Amino acid sequence: MDRGQILENILTARDKGYCMSLRQVLPDEINIAAPICTMDGTPVAAIHCSLPIIRWTLEQAEAEIVPHIVETARSISPPRP
Numbered sequence: 884m885d886r887g888q889i890l891e892n893i894l895t896a897r898d899k900g901y902c903m904s905l906r907q908v909l910p911d912e913i914n915i916a917a918p919i920c921t922m923d924g925t926p927v928a929a930i931h932c933s934l935p936i937i938r939w940t941l942e943q944a945e946a947e948i949v950p951h952i953v954e955t956a957r958s959i960s961p962p963r964p
Contacts, residue, residue, distance in 0.1 A: 901953050903908060911936050913944050917956035922963055930956040 884892075884907075896902035901917040908937050913934045918926035930952050934944055 898936055901949055901956075903945065903949070905936070905941060908933070913939055913941060915944060915952050917953045918951075919956050919959075920960045922961045924963060928959075930959070 892902065902914060904914045906912065913936055914931065915934070916929045916931045919928040919930065920926050932948060932952055934948065939948075
């Protein structure tokens with residue numbers, strides 16, 4: 884993956900509030916992450932979930948798992964003023 888593609892992925896994740904990857908960490912996994920942020924919106928940690936591709940598609944993961952990951956990350960982050 885080149886720098887331009889990495890930047891594009893970062894910007895997409897920032898817009899969506901989460902990121903997903905397929906086979907980028909391990910060859911048989913889908914990975915999902917959402918940031919835990921400070922009060923000013925600075926990301927300081929993340930909630931991460933790995934799913935086996937033998938049981939999940941990207942579409943299923945986005946529909947069924949992403950909402951839980953994002954909700955959990957937001958519940959840990961302090962409310963923004």
